[in-house]
Amino acid sequence: MTLDLRAIGLIAAAAVLYGLLPARARGWALLIASTVAIYLFQPALPIRFSDFILPTAALLLTMGAWWLTRRPADPAQQASRCEDAVSFGLILAVVIGLSLFRFVDAPYRLTPSRPPDPLALAMAIAGLIAVCAGGWYALQKRDLLRRRVLVAGIAALAGVFVALKAEPLAIALSGAWRGATGQDVTLASLADMNLLGFSYVAFRLIHTLRDRQVGLLPVLSLREFVTYVIFFPAYTAGPIDRAERFATDLRALPTLRAFDSARWSEAAQRIGAGLLKKFVVADTLAQGLALTPALAAHAEHPATLWLLLYGYALRLYFDFSGYTDIAIGLGLLFGVRLPENFNRPYLKTTLTAFWQNWHMTLSSWARFYLFTPFSRWLLGLERKPPTALIVLSAHLLTMSVIGLWHGVTLNFWLWGVWHALGLFAHKQWSDRTRAWYRGLNQTPRRKQAWTLFTWALTFHYVLLGWVWFALPDLAAALRVFAGLFGLSVGG
Amino acid sequence: MTWRGVFRILLKAALLFALANVLFAALNPLEALGSLSLYNRLWPGRERLPYGENPAQSYNLSLDNIPAMLASHTLSRPKAADEFRLLILGDSAAWGWFLTNADTLAGQINAAAAHTADGRRVVAYDLGYPVMSLTKDLLLLDAALASADPPDAVLWLVTLESFPREKQLFPPLLQHNPQRVRALIAGYGLHLDPADPRFVQPDFWGQTIIGQRRALADLLRLQTYGLSWAATGIDQMIPAEITLRQSDFEADVSWQNYDQPTALTADNLALEVLTAGVARAGVPLLLVNEPMFISGGTNSDLRYNAFYPRWAYDAYRTLLADTAAATGWRYLDLWDSIPPDEFTDTPVHLTPAGSAALATRLLDAVGTLE
Numbered sequence: 001m002t003l004d005l006r007a008i009g010l011i012a013a014a015a016v017l018y019g020l021l022p023a024r025a026r027g028w029a030l031l032i033a034s035t036v037a038i039y040l041f042q043p044a045l046p047i048r049f050s051d052f053i054l055p056t057a058a059l060l061l062t063m064g065a066w067w068l069t070r071r072p073a074d075p076a077q078q079a080s081r082c083e084d085a086v087s088f089g090l091i092l093a094v095v096i097g098l099s100l101f102r103f104v105d106a107p108y109r110l111t112p113s114r115p116p117d118p119l120a121l122a123m124a125i126a127g128l129i130a131v132c133a134g135g136w137y138a139l140q141k142r143d144l145l146r147r148r149v150l151v152a153g154i155a156a157l158a159g160v161f162v163a164l165k166a167e168p169l170a171i172a173l174s175g176a177w178r179g180a181t182g183q184d185v186t187l188a189s190l191a192d193m194n195l196l197g198f199s200y201v202a203f204r205l206i207h208t209l210r211d212r213q214v215g216l217l218p219v220l221s222l223r224e225f226v227t228y229v230i231f232f233p234a235y236t237a238g239p240i241d242r243a244e245r246f247a248t249d250l251r252a253l254p255t256l257r258a259f260d261s262a263r264w265s266e267a268a269q270r271i272g273a274g275l276l277k278k279f280v281v282a283d284t285l286a287q288g289l290a291l292t293p294a295l296a297a298h299a300e301h302p303a304t305l306w307l308l309l310y311g312y313a314l315r316l317y318f319d320f321s322g323y324t325d326i327a328i329g330l331g332l333l334f335g336v337r338l339p340e341n342f343n344r345p346y347l348k349t350t351l352t353a354f355w356q357n358w359h360m361t362l363s364s365w366a367r368f369y370l371f372t373p374f375s376r377w378l379l380g381l382e383r384k385p386p387t388a389l390i391v392l393s394a395h396l397l398t399m400s401v402i403g404l405w406h407g408v409t410l411n412f413w414l415w416g417v418w419h420a421l422g423l424f425a426h427k428q429w430s431d432r433t434r435a436w437y438r439g440l441n442q443t444p445r446r447k448q449a450w451t452l453f454t455w456a457l458t459f460h461y462v463l464l465g466w467v468w469f470a471l472p473d474l475a476a477a478l479r480v481f482a483g484l485f486g487l488s489v490g491g
Numbered sequence: 492m493t494w495r496g497v498f499r500i501l502l503k504a505a506l507l508f509a510l511a512n513v514l515f516a517a518l519n520p521l522e523a524l525g526s527l528s529l530y531n532r533l534w535p536g537r538e539r540l541p542y543g544e545n546p547a548q549s550y551n552l553s554l555d556n557i558p559a560m561l562a563s564h565t566l567s568r569p570k571a572a573d574e575f576r577l578l579i580l581g582d583s584a585a586w587g588w589f590l591t592n593a594d595t596l597a598g599q600i601n602a603a604a605a606h607t608a609d610g611r612r613v614v615a616y617d618l619g620y621p622v623m624s625l626t627k628d629l630l631l632l633d634a635a636l637a638s639a640d641p642p643d644a645v646l647w648l649v650t651l652e653s654f655p656r657e658k659q660l661f662p663p664l665l666q667h668n669p670q671r672v673r674a675l676i677a678g679y680g681l682h683l684d685p686a687d688p689r690f691v692q693p694d695f696w697g698q699t700i701i702g703q704r705r706a707l708a709d710l711l712r713l714q715t716y717g718l719s720w721a722a723t724g725i726d727q728m729i730p731a732e733i734t735l736r737q738s739d740f741e742a743d744v745s746w747q748n749y750d751q752p753t754a755l756t757a758d759n760l761a762l763e764v765l766t767a768g769v770a771r772a773g774v775p776l777l778l779v780n781e782p783m784f785i786s787g788g789t790n791s792d793l794r795y796n797a798f799y800p801r802w803a804y805d806a807y808r809t810l811l812a813d814t815a816a817a818t819g820w821r822y823l824d825l826w827d828s829i830p831p832d833e834f835t836d837t838p839v840h841l842t843p844a845g846s847a848a849l850a851t852r853l854l855d856a857v858g859t860l861e
Contacts (some may be wrong), residue, residue, distance in 0.1 A: 261494040268497075288550055288716035295719055304722035311718070 002041060002196075003236050005279065008271065008326060011233070015333035019258035026253040028335060030227050031087065035059065035094045042196050044112040046187065047177050051112040052121075054195040056095055059230070060125070061160070063091070064132060065107035065205045066225040068153050072367035080221040082357060087222040096122055098258070151211045161202045166408035197235040199405055203365055204229045208243050210369055218244050224251075231338075233330035235322035239341040239361035249336045256335040263332055270329030277322030285315035291470050296479070302486045309484070312470050313463050317346060331442045346462070349454040350430070353420045354462055362402060370400040386421050391427055395420040406469070411477055415468035422461050494614055512699035516709070518713070519698055521706055525559030528567070534717030536565035538592040540631070541713055543727060550719035550727040551726040554709040555621035559633045563713060566616045570640035575611035577857060578618050578635065580628040580768075581648030584781055584839040587620025589729050594843040595619075599850030600857075607861045613854070616642075622662040623652040625764040626683065629675055630665060633771055644860035646689075646853060647768060650839055651807040652782060652798055654760040655747050660687050667691050679767035733835050737797045738788035744800040752802035753859040755810055762814055769820055775860040780811060780824040782841070782849060784834035796838035825849065 014033065017174040021029055038055045045051040050315045071077045089315065106114075115121070131415040163169045167190045174192035208225070211217035220228070220243060228246040257263075272458060290311040299305045321342040331338040345358035355363045375394040378385055385393075403416025430437075464481070472479040482488050530536045540560050543551030554560065555638075558780050561567055570576050579597050587595030593602065597617035605613040618631050628647060636642075659665075660683060665672050669690035676685045696702050720726055744752065750838050757763065783804075784796045794800050808826060815822035833845030841849065 128730035259494070261492055261497055265492045265497050284711060284715060287546065287712045294548065295722055298725055300722065300724060304718065305720055308722055345519035 002043070003323065006277070007041075008330070011330050012271065012333060013331070018334055023254040023256070023258075026335065027223060027227070027250055028090070028255070030231070030250070030253075030336075031090065031223050032094055034227055034230045034232045034235070035091055036098065037235060038197065038230050039098050039111050042050075042112050042231075043194060043238055045192055045194060047174065047183060047192050048181055048190065049114075049116040050177065052099065052115045054193075054335070056121075056125070058195060058201055059091065059095065059226070060128065060199060061157075062201065062205065062226050062229045063088070063222065065153060065157075065209060065229075066220070066222050067132075067136070068150055069208050069217055069220070069225070074219050076219040080219075081271055084222040087226065091222075091226065092122075092125065095125070150209050154209050154213075154278045157202050157205050157209070160168070161198070162408055164195060165404075169408075197230075200235065200238050200240055201229055202298030203240050203362070203405070204243070207240070207365060207369065211243070216244075218247065220247055231331070231336065232439060233327040233334070233336075234338055237320065237327060239324060239327065239339050240365050241339055241361065245339070246336065253335050267329040267332035270325045270332065272329075274327075274329060277318040277325060279322070282315050282319035282322055283310050285318065290315040291466075293470070293472055295481075296471055296476055299480075299483060302484055305480065305483050309463055309466065309470075309480075313346070313466050316469075317342070318421055318465065325368045346459055347455065349451055349458055349459055349474075351419065351461060352430075354458055355419070355423065362405065366398045366402050370401055371395070374398075388428065392420070392424045395423045395427075399423065409472070410474055411468045411471060412486075414474070414477070415465055417450075418465045418468055422465075500536065511535060515700045515703070516695055516698040521556060521703060521710070522558045524707075524710060525556040526562050528559065528562035529717050530563040531565065531568050534721045536568060537563045537720060537726060538565055539586055539595065539726065540564060540619050540620050541726075542586065545728060546712060546716060548728045549726060550716045550723065552709060552712055552716065553663075553742055554706070554713060555664055556706060556710060557631070557664075557668060557671065558638065559710055559713055561635060561638050563717070564616070564755065566618070566635060566639045571612075571614075573611050575607045575613045575644070575861070576640065577613055577615045577641040577860075578632070578642045578645045579615055579648065580632055580645060581619040581781065582623045582650065582839065583619065583621035583837075584650075584655060584841060585648045586617065586621045587619065587727075588621060588837075589727075589733055589835050589841045590841070590843060590846055591729065592724065592726065594616075594846050596846055596850055596853070599847045600854055603722075603854055605854050605857070608858070609861070611643075613857060615646075619648070620664070620828075622664065623650070624659050624662050624665065625649065625653045625761055625768070626659040626672065626675070626681070627662050627665055628653070629679075629764050629768050629771065630668065630671055633675060634671065634767055636771065636773070642774055644774055644857065645768075645772045646779060646857075647765075648779045648781040649765070649774060649811075650781050650798075651760075651804055652839075654762070654807065656682065656759055656761045657748070658687055659683055659761050659764070675767065679763070679770065681763055682761070682768060723816045736784055736834055736837050736840075738786045738791075738854075739784070740788070740790040740794045740797065742790050744793050744802060746800050747802070747805040752800075752806075755803065755806040757814075760807070760810065763812075765814075765820070766818065769818075773777060775821065777821045777823060777860055778811075778815060779853065779856075780808065780822075780826050781839060782825050782827070782829040782845070784831055784838040785827055786831065798838045821859070823853075825852060828852055 008230050018026065018029055036057065039052065042051050042055050047056070098111055099118040099121045101109040101111045102115045102117065109115075163173055170190045170193040171188045174188035174190075177192070178185045178188055208217055208220075208229075221352070224247045225243070227250060228241065228243050231241075231246070234241065289308070291305075292307040295308055296305070299308065324341040328338045339361050341360050341362075343357040343360065345354050348354045348357055371394045374397050375390055378390045378393065384390075399416040399420035400413055401416070402419075403412040403414070406415075407410045440450055464484075467477050467480050467484075471480060479488075537551075541551055541563055542553050543549040544553060546552040566578075577600070579600075585596055587598070590598075592598050593816075595616035595617050596619075600613065600615040603613075607613060618635055620627060620631060628649075632647075660672070666689045667694055672683075672690070673685045675681060676683050693702055700707065700743065743748075753759075765778060769778075783798070785791075786794065786796050792801070795804055804826075808824065812822065812824060814820070829841065829845045829848055833842045833848065834840060835842055
């Protein structure tokens with residue numbers, strides 16, 4: 001089950017039951033629901049048990065990351081020991097409990113396909129935990145090593161992310177897995193490794209590990225940490241919240257008014273707007289009004305290509321921001337106010353403003369963990385590079401990662417580079433024309449005309465950037481660029 | 492906002508929604524909505540009727556709203572002063588299965604840029620539709636004549652598979668348009684059951700917005716796929732490799748419900764539908780027995796092809812020719828006019844070369860219709 005109309009309806013209905021729970025049980029309910037949801041939302045995969053094993057691995061990875069980010073000496077952390085043990089047991093009980101769906105007929109399962117044997121699963125998890133615990137015991141008293149473990153954790157997460165998202169690596173991984181389980185190796189594909197929501201999980205985990213490394217992460221219980229990482233309304237399509245902000249909401253759950261009309265009506269408005277955006281506007285645009293690789297290959301006229309590209313840009317926005325609205329609305333029903341992710345990005349008049357308003361939580365994540373530290377590092381070098389080079393390099397790094405976050409392909413990277421160059425050009429332009437721009441305030445009409453021009457320029461730069469994003473390979477993208485300007489189109 | 496306010500809004504919304512549904516059911520505006528089309532205005536008109544089960548690949552879809560189907564067709568454009576408008580009726584062979592629009596019969600006739608003796612341009616319109624039923628052809632002809640500028644002539648391509656009486660009402664297009672079909676049955680005295688249980692007659696709930704949501708979605712999708720159609724000119728998926736029709740057969744002479752040779756007459760073939768079509772056209776109509784694949788393979792002495800045993804097809808040809816002669820229909824029998832290699836996946840679907848050859852034969856005949 002994906003986050004479709006049925007799932008949204010079920011979650012909204014569950015929110016009513018949630019409101020009837022004792023206040024102290026709410027946090028636990030969210031933990032259990034989120035744990036179940038990662039299996040419920042996971043699409044079925046061809047490799048036997050992989051659609052159970054991959055979500056379980058994500059869950060174990062999350063618990064491992066929590067272990068790395070703990071502050072054992074902190075009184076708050078010590079105070080949550082008992083709760084953590086209960087959380088740990090509860091999560092494992094839910095996972096083992098879900099594996100019992102092995103004995104249930106397919107239509108009644110909460111898992112995408114038949115799960116593995118519960119006993120074998122329990123033994124495998126126990127063995128894995130024992131190995132990790134042994135390794136940790138050997139390292140625990142050496143703080144320097146602990147810091148390195150955090151770095152290694154970030155690197156490992158990045159590695160897993162690349163392995164699952166880069167086609168050759170995913171195929172190799174899938175091939176090895178298929179070989180080990182006696183399945184046809186020649187059928188190995190990127191889709192075999194489709195762990196739904198992992199892009200968000202990985203970036204949330206990197207955020208917590210990095211913040212723990214620099215001392216910014218507050219003490220979080222296992223329940224808070226796991227719920228933050230896999231919170232079900234935001235699991236499949238974000239946004240990427242910050243752990244400390246999320247924990248504040250979680251800690252306020254016991255005092256939440258269960259059926260606060262203002263919160264429920266706000267949630268209903270957000271869900272309604274999201275449903276309209278996603279299931280009416282975006283899905284209508286997807287019915288032949290938006291660019292696809294097949295359409296791009298056969299489109300015959302520049303005008304229709306432009307129309308399809310406009311359709312694609314609108315579809316992408318309404319699809320993604322619709323899901324975000326739904327996630328925010330569902331979060332509100334459960335007492336968690338997820339951050340905003342879109343703020344009319346296509347109406348912005350500069351590329352910088354666009355990126356401050358498009359997928360805001362991802363771009364601020366990238367600014368926080370990539371752009372700023374990398375720029376600072378370059379600025380701190382003994383032989384400091386020219387400022388323009390620092391800005392360009394930081395933009396290239398940041399936007400490349402944002403591009404590759406969507407999928408490790410050349411075209412996603414080129415999309416990132418396209419925006420990095422645009423952001424750099426805008427920075428250079430605005431640095432040099434600040435005084436002239438201020439002067440425009442004296443002539444409102446000229447300023448209006450300039451605003452209109454910059455909006456059109458920004459929108460069309462973003463629009464053309466979607467060509468890289470929409471098409472699977474360089475040749476197809478170049479063909480569309482040529483076609484848009486009437487140079488040559490076709491097979 | 493208080494819960495009281497929330498409930499008030501919900502109540503108002505529910506009432507408005509219920510009212511909209513009741514109004515929709517009362518007015519039954521689907522056909523009127525269907526005639527509102529972006530085709531021939533924002534998008535170019537389609538060159539054949541919408542049909543397709545895989546819209547994401549073919550940028551086309553099947554729907555039952557005949558006004559919407561016709562409004563999306565180039566036929567809905569006004570007729571030019573120098574145009575000799577030629578409608579082509581028929582099954583999937585006329586529609587152009589596995590043929591691009593340029594290669595269909597209509598496309599090939601238009602490519603020939605032929606003129607009538609008085610100098611008018613012959614412009615052919617593909618009104619074929621990929622199901623086999625003469626009543627379906629009559630239904631489309633009737634609707635086209637009612638909604639578009641009148642044609643100057645009609646070519647009606649038929650084959651035996653479209654004739655069996657029990658097959659007349661099997662296409663969903665007919666079953667979902669009971670009023671139109673019943674009017675034809677009554678108006679032309681067709682020997683078909685107006686109370687046939689296959690007719691879909693929605694109840695009140697079925698006529699509401701909720702009940703008609705699929706039909707409404709299809710209308711919307713027909714409009715949105717217009718951009719993809721305009722961008723690509725594609726309206727069906729044509730595979731790179733087409734599995735060819737069967738050439739070798741079991742020693743089997745059955746056809747339809749008949750295990751053994753049986754006399755074919757107007758009792759079991761719906762010949763009166765042809766009479767109705769000729770009358771409804773009101774302009775010269777040429778009935779064409781369409782070409783078919785003639786096998787030389789195993790048991791080809793028993794069967795011409797996978798569709799027809801020899802006894803049935805021979806009897807049909809004789810009956811059709813005799814009836815045409817007796818009633819004065821313009822009739823052209825082209826059953827064996829195309830070489831076997833020019834057929835694709837079924838005994839009636841043509842290759843582009845086969846379609847071109849047929850177009851040449853028919854253009855010669857169009858001269859007799861002026």
